[in-house]
Amino acid sequence: MLETKRLILRPFLRSDAADVLEYLGKPAVHCFADMKLCSLAEAEREMERRGEQGEYYFAIVLKESGKVIGEIAAYPEERQGDTFSPCWMLNGMYQGKGYAYEAARVFFGYLFERKGARRIYAYAEEDNLPSRRLCERLGMRKEGEFKEFVSFVKNSDGTPLYENTIQYAVLKREWSGDAFIEKRSL
Ligand SMILES: CC(C)(COP(=O)(O)OP(=O)(O)OC[C@H]1O[C@@H](n2cnc3c(N)ncnc32)[C@H](O)[C@@H]1OP(=O)(O)O)[C@@H](O)C(=O)NCCC(=O)NCCS
Numbered sequence: 001m002l003e004t005k006r007l008i009l010r011p012f013l014r015s016d017a018a019d020v021l022e023y024l025g026k027p028a029v030h031c032f033a034d035m036k037l038c039s040l041a042e043a044e045r046e047m048e049r050r051g052e053q054g055e056y057y058f059a060i061v062l063k064e065s066g067k068v069i070g071e072i073a074a075y076p077e078e079r080q081g082d083t084f085s086p087c088w089m090l091n092g093m094y095q096g097k098g099y100a101y102e103a104a105r106v107f108f109g110y111l112f113e114r115k116g117a118r119r120i121y122a123y124a125e126e127d128n129l130p131s132r133r134l135c136e137r138l139g140m141r142k143e144g145e146f147k148e149f150v151s152f153v154k155n156s157d158g159t160p161l162y163e164n165t166i167q168y169a170v171l172k173r174e175w176s177g178d179a180f181i182e183k184r185s186l
Pocket of ligand 1 (some may be wrong): 028029031088089090091094095096097098099100101102123124125128130131133134137
């Protein structure tokens with residue numbers, strides 16, 4: 001359980017299904033197309049699966065209302081256990097208020113201080129400016145630009161739609177995680 005001024009980050013619960021369906025009923029970006037949820041029953045099954053990964057997969061919860069407004073997750077890489085690549089997403093109604101930054105800062109602190117992270121890197125599609133700005137606000141360095149790097153969806157003629165990807169990263173020795181506060185229970 002992690003806490004910031006306005007947010008709690010905690011493992012998912014079955015009862016979060018309706019809040020998550022609100023934003024994953026129609027994923028906002030191509031890279032999350034395969035995370036689409038089609039019904040409340042499907043969302044409940046997904047919450048149970050996520051609940052079992054509570055060490056690395058967090059619901060972003062508004063303190064004042066208890067509403068789940070998004071999610072953040074990252075796992076140690078199989079071949080390099082000190083390297084993590086986060087995935088972040090907010091309900092569109094709650095973007096542009098600094099919540100993703102607040103959640104990511106405390107999550108990065110958790111990975112660096114508690115989970116043995118040495119390097120955290122993120123991919124953002126070239127045209128995903130909110131995600132790129134978030135990386136930069138977090139102090140991540142731009143490491144590279146990959147042209148036609150990946151395809152998540154198809155063009156109308158059935159051919160893969162390739163996207164340009166930007167890579168950002170921050171090392172533990174570059175990180176200043178003064179916002180890191182952990183609460184063991186609410
Ligand atoms: C990527 C994503 C999480 C970023 O969310 P966000 O709300 O824009 O990010 P932040 O929390 O950093 O908020 C920053 C904005 O809030 C504004 N803001 C308002 N009140 C604020 C406050 N109290 N504190 C900080 N920022 C505040 C900032 O000025 C900034 O606006 P700007 O981007 O126009 O400069 C969000 O766009 C999203 O969920 N996108 C869909 C999923 C996605 O693309 N995931 C990443 C795939 S690579």
